[in-house]
Amino acid sequence: MEHLLEGKKINKTFVTKGKETTALSDVSFYLDEGEILGIVGESGSGKSTLLNVVSGLIKADSGELFYGEENYIGKGPAHTGKFLRMIFQDAKSSFDPRMTMEKSLLESRRGKQDRGELSELIKAVGLEEKLLSRKVSDMSGGQCQRMSIARALYSEVGILLCDEITSAVDVSSQKQVVELLKKLNESRKLSCIFVSHDIALVSMLCGRIMIMKDGRCVEEGETAAVISDPKNEYTKLLIESAKKQSF
């Protein structure tokens, strides 16, 4: 079957201070249309690097990346921006402090602008239209994060890459953002890769899950199956720790 997005044997090594750190080794993944894929790992597991490689912000050392049939490895964000958008952890710094929300949103679309659609989208993400005239300093973290989802939607792409997008907001906003993604996934067939360190959160949102550790994918499968019957030792430990935080 043809996947919407697919990565094969991606490798990436960073060199800092003359020391080499392997961030990704032979990582493969796929994303189907209308699916939300969760990637879980702790800091240094390579999950964010993977997302950056997929988005084109970082160039991989080797491997292949497919959007449909097109191999786009080595292409930068100017190219990948035609079919995907990335949403970052720090919602507040995702907006130019000197620009109004409206300008930021309009900037994201390549084609013809449509203000009617814009105000519709703002409502779809659960925000008020008057926020469009605000600057980032007058908005809360949760509002900003929903605004950046609206911005990605306005750019008319079908794939969202979410990098720890709920880590910096409080629990109620976190819940709202997750529910919003679920809703958009159903209503607009939005496909999404959702990276997080919080396996509980991912388990609520994603149909399929990938566990990463030390630059490798250690386990992958249907979320329910992985959580109820983990095969990998590390996955077991992760789930064990997560259970200690639930009630």
Place this chain on the structure above:
Amino acid sequence: MIRSVLKKLAEIIIILVVLSFFVFVLLYIAPGDPAEKRLTSQGIVVTKQVLDAERERLGLLKPFLVRYGEWLFSVIKGDFGVSFKDDMPVAPKLYKGLVNTCILAFSSLMLSLSLSFTLGVASAVKKDGIFDHIVRIFSFVANSLPNFLISVLLMYFFCIKLDIFPVIAAGDLQGLVMPVLSLAIPMTGRFTRQIRAEILNRMNEDYVTGMKGRGVKNRYIILNVVRNSLGHIFTIVALQIGTLMGGSVVIETIFRWPGIGKLVMDSISARDYPVIMGFVLIMGAIYVVVNSLSDVLDRTLDPRISE
């Protein structure tokens, strides 16, 4: 560690070679004919023949790179050529001046460093107290005073009005006081401000809260903060070496202190190129070496600083 020192050493050498090349190029493109200048200054009537002979003698007719090479080699051997003014070798003059300048610069550096370190740390620890306010005002004003102004004013009050110190510094201890003060006052102001800011900055680090939470005595906390700041304070000092050099040229000229700065100021009007070149090269070398040293020191004291 050894690798990084070697790297630094190689870097210093490259910088010095580049610097010497620039100095030589500047000389090459300079207007005026040194041979002619030299002859006139010695009172010889300039004819074509005499001029050519002089040029030949000074080696001005050889190709550029050959001249540069020869000059560089003799400089490495410690020979900076002969003065255009009096045909005496330049190196001993530069050396003698350098020793005097070092006495002056080093004394004022030590004076202002010990003062500003004490003031800076104390006012940072007692932030917003009366003492801190006084130190801040003093250091702000001192930092705003050009040292040529300070020396003129000091000279007027202490040497002319009160007649405590000699107007012309003869190179002895008594003559050293005024020049040292003139150099040290603005520098103390600058250092105090920077050291105070540095310490305050480090006082905000999380571990200070952590130590207080364990009831660690203030004395130990301050020592920890100061210890961590040392590397950066050395860098601050090293970066001011340039200002110190410039300042000593001014001060030496005003107080007629027989240092290298005064020597070079006397040479500028005479277009005595070998002296000027030697001066620029020596000053550049000192600056580069001091800054590389402070860099190495900073990295040793704080290994977190990345390459």
Place this chain on the structure above:
Amino acid sequence: MIVFAAAVIIMTLFAGVFAPNDPYKTSATVIRTAPCADYPFGTDNLGRCVFSRVLYGGRTTIAATFFLVFVSFAIGTVIGMVCGYYGGIADRIFMRIADITLGFPQMVVAIAVAGILGAGMKGAMIALGITMWISFARLARSHTYSIKNEAYVKTVLFTGKSDFYIIMVHIFPNLMGPVLTNALTQIGTTMIGLSGLSFLGLGIIPPTAEWGSMISEARAYIQIAPWSVFYPAAATIITIIIFNYLGDVVMDYREAG
């Protein structure tokens, strides 16, 4: 303080209006006159009005300072932004040069330039500018680098906008604040440097009025006519203090957020 700064600038800018006498008119009859109604700050060795010369001298110093700071600001910011944005080998070479020249003895450069080209405003400006633009470039570079890594610039990358657009619309306006603050704090330092060089005879050449050179000239007869040293000295110190204070205030304000 802004009022004082504005007053200093206006007084010197319109020196022609405020000056009671011609600053260059020598007069053998009024040599070294103590301050009086006609000559508020007295006269110098050639009988020139010190007050008028202080005003005109201020114009020279302040104009040269502003010009120098502005040129350094423009050159430094552009180079800093380009280096910070594109990175790569050119950036690394630039950073090495910047590390070395930061704090490079200006006086040594001035002496080298003056020794070869002869004394003059040009040499003094080159000597000061050679290290000053670096401070702007370093600042602009580090801010460009961090802004470039901010999520909002990364987000714009996906829209396929040109580098020029990103630099002009997103980076430049966001680094103006710190860079302009630096410009303000450089004013005092530049004045100290310029007047110091003139004092040594490496900057402005007499008879053009300039504070440093006025003090240098008058130093010789300070015992007989101390006013001809004190007034330009006071003018220098007060002006520097005003601009340094302004710089401090703006800096503190920015740090407080």
Place this chain on the structure above:
Amino acid sequence: MKEKTILNVKDLSAAYEDAEVLSSVNLSLKKGEMLCIVGESGSGKSTLLRTVCGDAQIKVKNGCVIYGDRDITKLKSCERQKVLGTKIGYIQQNPWGAFNPLRPYSIQFRETLKSHKKKYDAEKIAELFSILGLKDPESILKSRPYEMSGGMNQRIAIAASFILGPELLLCDEITSALDVTTASAVTDELLKLKKETEVTIVMVTHNIGIAANIADRIAIMYKGQIVECGERDKIINAPEHEYTKRLLADVPQLEY
């Protein structure tokens, strides 16, 4: 367990410069219990701990904190220095926030102990280290904090607090900066230490899930006030306040 109150916060209001962060907080601590204060960022939970420690930036507007029979918000700094550490310990969120990152642990342990006129006892340190799962205490003590991982540093910070034998330990989000697996290990070790020493612990956290698993009592903070405080079971199973209910509903739960 004997129900003895060791700390009493009465009607406490406090502010940073002009913004009021705590308003009329009442809280009493029983000896030997584990109290978790749960709240979101900006709720004032960390400020509450810092007020007890006597942060110079926080101005107490009203109320008091009674420890022993004194109001510890009014202590002079030299008196406070004697209380902090030996009587009341404090550990913060940043794992690198307990020690000077550039100096070996051993010197810093010595400085800590010397400040309270106590002897350096290598055996006792080794014992604490082994409970905290730190192997090879000697080589650890020789190393410097910047070379160590966050989990290691937080464990050593806990050891440094326990070496002084405090009655009361204030923990400010001490596991929030750590990975989930490390965090749960550190929490387990802290509980082990608590059992051995019978220290009273106040644990501030934004994660009600952690509180539900380790607390005896839970206090919920919202906008500078304690909106609800009670036994763990009561708060988790039968919350009364709207905010508590919302918090419990919004926390992600492992679904399977």
